[in-house]
Amino acid sequence: MKILLTLLLGAACAPLHARTPAVNPMPDGSRDMYVGLGFVSAPAYDGARRPRRMAVPVLQGEWSNGVFISGMNAGIHLSDQPSLEFGPLLAVQARRSEAGTGAALGGASLNSMMVNTSSLAPEGESPDQPGKNTRSAGPNRLSGMDVVSARLQAGGFVNVYLTPHVRLTNNVLAGAGKGSDGVIWNLGIQRVMTQFSPHHRIALAAGISVVNRSYNNSFFGVTPDEAIRSGNRAYAPGAGLNGASAGVRWHWSLTPSWLLINNVQASRVLGDARKSPLVERPNGFVLSTALAYRF
Template identity: 50%
Template sequence: MRTLFALALAGAVPAAWAQTPASNPMPDGSSDMYVGLGAVSAPRYQGSGEHRVTALPLVQVQWSNGVFISGMSAGLHLSSNPVLEYGPMLAVLARRSHEGSYDAIGVPLGSLDLSGTQNKPATPAGGTPTRPSVAPPAVDEKAPLAGQRSGNRLAGTEAIGARLQGGVFFNYYLTPTLRVTNNLLAGSGRDRHGASWTVGLQHVTRSLAPHHSVSLAADLTMVNRSYNQSYFGVSLRDTMNSGNMPYAPGGGLRDVAVSARWNWALSPGWMISSGARAARLQGDARRSPLVERANNITVSTGLAYRF
């Protein structure tokens, strides 16, 4: 039996980042289910310089008929060939507001601001910010110039609603433990015309010691113009409200990434699954005024029970 366990990030990161579970041959009418709770430290949005720690559920279910659910994605294995995996899939991309990407079932635990701090006037109980008693205020020589932003660069930008994406996956095994993965998804962005294609190379779970296994992966993601304009572009309306310079990116390579996952089987039923992913934005996405940091790291861990 070949099983690939994936930690469900539940919208904290784009669904295409999650690996499609490997086909798991089972007796008719049976299922394989993991349920648990974890925590993830991830950028507030793609390109953010601030990380947020969020509590998230771990969910992965596979049925003998090929249907699977993995976090915020679901699909159907159609192939009976042991070296090929393909089929349709659905994935939810979380809503992004001016405060970052959120998911309804995610609960923020805290945050670590890596982009610097902003000095804000104190707000008394009446709700009106207090002002200095002396005037004029001193000029801050380090203040950003017009068109430059500090702190949260999404402030004042238009929110993008949660999107249900549809697409296909196609995986090919080069060896029993090495597979090429492909996820093609469409339906994201403000106009729902955004599309992404993620292609990767994954080393399926390898046993390092009794009860310990690890999987490694590298991937890159291509997106169309509509995707980049929604998540990395700055419209004239956003410019007026946020102060960011107008920006109209085209499509192309969005990012490249490497990741690792470590599974520790505590017992036949309980497992600790931990992972890390390092991604670097590329091309027009990297040059966006909204990007505070091109290199983003996501770290997660969780405890799951197998039914």
């Protein structure tokens, strides 16, 4: 699961994962912009027990030529069919330090709800028992671990509308992790509920993520050197299913220009990532709320 502590105003599950606003034909030369401020409470990183709470800015923009920006993601809609969306996608992977995953911009679109083994030890030592030169793991599992620098990821998306209110989402991004060779594939389904009030809408989303070995090793692996410094046992996860999530969002139009978006998301670390010594609690919850101005 992509490890981004971003304001998940549009989404449930992933790390952390790129969001693609729905196609909305606009007059030539027009745009639709949102700016605002939100508050998010989420695990410090995927699998962390301790929460991290912070205020984050909200930014989203769509232009009539198909270009869009949603938080830390940007892309271009190339399809002219209302039931199909596809195009290139860029996303920024936030930096992860000993403190956890850094904050990032959030997006505000209602239709942008996103879906996001073997153990190794130094020779002669048990993988479950640190050697004499390895200190015991402390309350912060990231203490002594290498910093994962921020990265620019590139890929693409293909979304299909089964009905006007149900969308299957699919995107692939490459470039994450320590060596910029991590790849994540996000699959999801989104359901916008029938509008029960002129000013209120509810949307549901669920998704899974699949990653390659490099991605898992960057965020859930522990090298022998890191094991000595951190006290975590050395661990090298493989590729495969990485996480799953589900969420619900309530969108309240206070006025034609002011929007209040509330999001609740539950996620679970899966596969080899689940067995990592860095994972303190596989289940995580994200709560967020934001006030955005549309112009």
